[in-house]
Amino acid sequence: MRMTYALPAALIVLAAAGPARATPCADEISTLERRLDSAGAEKVTGKEPPGGATSSHSDKALAQPPGGKPSDPGVTSTAGGVKEAKALVQQAKAEDKAGKAEACRDTILKAKEKAGALP
Numbered sequence: 001m002r003m004t005y006a007l008p009a010a011l012i013v014l015a016a017a018g019p020a021r022a023t024p025c026a027d028e029i030s031t032l033e034r035r036l037d038s039a040g041a042e043k044v045t046g047k048e049p050p051g052g053a054t055s056s057h058s059d060k061a062l063a064q065p066p067g068g069k070p071s072d073p074g075v076t077s078t079a080g081g082v083k084e085a086k087a088l089v090q091q092a093k094a095e096d097k098a099g100k101a102e103a104c105r106d107t108i109l110k111a112k113e114k115a116g117a118l119p
Helices: 002-017 024-036 039-045 079-097 101-115
Strands: none
Touching: 024 039, 024 079, 024 101, 039 079, 079 101
């Protein structure tokens, strides 16, 4: 008889645990971090990220950045912009950890604007 109560209770506890810190902002943070540690960011900053440049490992990824310039010159990446974006990502991480979802999304948006269109 006790077994009939134990199984549903265990399932409820497992369901309540859910994925650890899988928030929409955390997903945005990790995506932007990969972008800021990419070969394109290295090309803009002249510095290789710790551990080497990352790759998306996607079969849809281009082997090299497309040639040419962005259609909007205002979104051109700069070394200073990439550095500011990295600082904003750290701020967003702190906001996400504190449960400030709206502030985290706003900070990530600012970071994306600072990063610009990376090659």
